[in-house]
Amino acid sequence: MPQDTPSPIDLPEPELEQSGLGWTFGVIAIASLFLLCANASSLRDWIDDQPPSQAQQQAAEYADQWVDTTEGFGIGLPHKAMHDQWKRAEEARFPGSHRKDEVGEGADQ
Amino acid sequence: MLFPTLSFGLFFLVVFTVVWAANGSNEWRKILLLVASWVFYGAWDWRFVALLIVSAFLNWGSAELIWYNREGPARRRRAIMIAGVTGNLLILGFFKYYGFFVEQLGDVLHAAGYARDLPLMQVVLPVGISFFTFQGMSYLADVHAERLAPAKLLDVTLLMSFFPHLVAGPIVRGSDLLPQFEESPRLTRDMASMGLVLIVWGLFKKAVVASELSTGLVDPVFFDPASHSRLDLIAAAYGYAVQIYCDFSAYSDMAIGIAALLGYKFPLNFNQPYRAQSLQDFWRRWHISLSSWLRDYLYIGALGGSRKGFARQCLNLMLTMLLGGLWHGAKWTFVIWGGLHGGVLAIERIWDRIRPEGWPRLPRVLGILITFHIVLIGWIFFRAESFDAAIAYLKGIGTVGVASDVLTPLACVLILFGMAIHFTPVNLGQRLALQVRLLPAWALGLLVGVTILIVDAMRFEGVAPFIYYQF
Numbered sequence: 051m052p053q054d055t056p057s058p059i060d061l062p063e064p065e066l067e068q069s070g071l072g073w074t075f076g077v078i079a080i081a082s083l084f085l086l087c088a089n090a091s092s093l094r095d096w097i098d099d100q101p102p103s104q105a106q107q108q109a110a111e112y113a114d115q116w117v118d119t120t121e122g123f124g125i126g127l128p129h130k131a132m133h134d135q136w137k138r139a140e141e142a143r144f145p146g147s148h149r150k151d152e153v154g155e156g157a158d159q
Numbered sequence: 160m161l162f163p164t165l166s167f168g169l170f171f172l173v174v175f176t177v178v179w180a181a182n183g184s185n186e187w188r189k190i191l192l193l194v195a196s197w198v199f200y201g202a203w204d205w206r207f208v209a210l211l212i213v214s215a216f217l218n219w220g221s222a223e224l225i226w227y228n229r230e231g232p233a234r235r236r237r238a239i240m241i242a243g244v245t246g247n248l249l250i251l252g253f254f255k256y257y258g259f260f261v262e263q264l265g266d267v268l269h270a271a272g273y274a275r276d277l278p279l280m281q282v283v284l285p286v287g288i289s290f291f292t293f294q295g296m297s298y299l300a301d302v303h304a305e306r307l308a309p310a311k312l313l314d315v316t317l318l319m320s321f322f323p324h325l326v327a328g329p330i331v332r333g334s335d336l337l338p339q340f341e342e343s344p345r346l347t348r349d350m351a352s353m354g355l356v357l358i359v360w361g362l363f364k365k366a367v368v369a370s371e372l373s374t375g376l377v378d379p380v381f382f383d384p385a386s387h388s389r390l391d392l393i394a395a396a397y398g399y400a401v402q403i404y405c406d407f408s409a410y411s412d413m414a415i416g417i418a419a420l421l422g423y424k425f426p427l428n429f430n431q432p433y434r435a436q437s438l439q440d441f442w443r444r445w446h447i448s449l450s451s452w453l454r455d456y457l458y459i460g461a462l463g464g465s466r467k468g469f470a471r472q473c474l475n476l477m478l479t480m481l482l483g484g485l486w487h488g489a490k491w492t493f494v495i496w497g498g499l500h501g502g503v504l505a506i507e508r509i510w511d512r513i514r515p516e517g518w519p520r521l522p523r524v525l526g527i528l529i530t531f532h533i534v535l536i537g538w539i540f541f542r543a544e545s546f547d548a549a550i551a552y553l554k555g556i557g558t559v560g561v562a563s564d565v566l567t568p569l570a571c572v573l574i575l576f577g578m579a580i581h582f583t584p585v586n587l588g589q590r591l592a593l594q595v596r597l598l599p600a601w602a603l604g605l606l607v608g609v610t611i612l613i614v615d616a617m618r619f620e621g622v623a624p625f626i627y628y629q630f
């Protein structure tokens with residue numbers, strides 16, 4: 051930083067020599083592709099939430115097909131399993147708790 | 160457009176690619192970033208993009224005038240600076256405080272027997288206005304004090320509009336960012352590694368910890384404290400302390416990380432605030448960009464700090480914190496929150512002065528516990544809808560009844576987790592980044608993807624706006 055304000059970006063060891071741009075593009079591209087395969091339903095839900103138009107309907111169709119494809123290979127299962135586990139943790143109550151169990155309703159649709 | 164959403168993720172992928180593709184020309188790069196920032200801001204309300212531009216023109220023009228007159232009388236430069244700061248305050252005052260002051264004036268007139276229909280207007284609050292007006296004011300003060308030379312219009316506009324910090328900080332000063340705008344940045348592995356660590360960590364804190372505590376515990380209890388037990392009230396107060404930290408620090412972390420991926424360095428904004436041993440220490444760790452802004456430009460710059468005697472120093476502390484409270488919003492609960500902090504800061508100064516020679520200092524653990532609980536009481540006022548609601552909440556804690564309606568094992572774990580992260584090694588994130596930078600791109604890409612997938616599996620359905628968006 052140009053003044054005495056510390057930035058967390060300045061690491062406490064000497065900088066690596068290699069340029070980081072291509073490396074960062076690689077990291078982001080791999081992470082995006084991974085999520086596109088392992089979490090296809092998020093993309094479908096996002097497209098479904100967009101204002102209706104011809105392009106949106108077309109994209110929604112492709113997204114549905116893509117979700118079917120990834121589910122066919124079982125790629126989306128880990129995400130679903132983790133989500134179900136998390137919902138069980140949310141629904142857990144202390145013994146004797148008075149609370150009606152409404153948090154998890156409809157969560158696993 | 161919220162950071163932890165797919166809309167923002169796609170927006171950022173486009174901006175990242177386009178901006179680095181244009182890195183050969185720094186001017187074009189900045190123009191693209193500016194347009195991207197306006198698109199980002201316009202996603203809330205396009206009308207307020209014009210406000211951003213007007214505000215940038217005001218500050219750029221005032222700074223140019225100050226600099227043009229730098230050989231002239233000091234009074235003239237000061238008058239221009241005050242006029243520029245007043246312009247910023249008028250913008251802030253109109254959008255943020257108009258309704259509040261008209262309402263208070265109406266109450267005063269009514270109490271004095273002069274009931275009048277005052278011109279009430281429903282003024283829409285532009286997102287992040289407190290942040291960019293404070294940026295503008297500090298830019299003018301820095302140019303006036305010749306700590307900073309005036310920058311080009313493009314740079315000033317980008318400084319105020321740059322989307323990572325635009326809506327909820329950190330308050331990045333001109334002296335932090337303008338020198339970085341002077342040439343095309345270089346993205347190093349260090350910057351990218353730490354940026355990615357901060358983005359993923361911020362995503363976890365916001366989407367999992369803050370959202371879960373907010374929806375499952377804090378919101379229901381603060382909405383209707385009277386129908387909850389003492390245990391619920393206590394748990395929700397602790398829950399809110401963790402929620403507001405995980406929410407606000409998450410935004411800062413993601414903002415710093417996103418800026419780093421674009422090649423810019425933002426200052427630290429949070430440093431494990433709940434391990435503070437005094438309130439003075441707390442303000443060196445919490446919202447550092449605001450507390451240092453208030454210290455430099457208000458407490459020292461405008462009020463004189465400790466230069467006018469001890470009594471005046473304590474008064475200045477109180478005034479600074481009262482105005483710091485009001486900065487958060489036009490509500491008495493924020494003023495009381497600021498007053499509590501100002502009062503305790505003044506008491507700490509007085510105690511330092513009168514403490515008898517040889518008296519032992521508070522043990523560290525006791526100092527942390529006392530400070531945290533003062534902060535906790537402040538958060539109840541900060542979160543409550545009104546002063547009466549905050550008092551009712553505090554009274555409720557004093558009643559009997561420990562049966563809980565809303566406290567769950569998961570909420571307990573998240574509260575403990577939110578507290579525990581304050582007592583980890585200070586530079587844990589940086590140490591992680593030092594390891595991460597050595598990984599090949601494919602391995603880190605998979606690691607980032609898997610971590611985001613886990614966070615997505617745990618997140619509450621939908622994403623609530625960040626708490627500090629309203630400020």
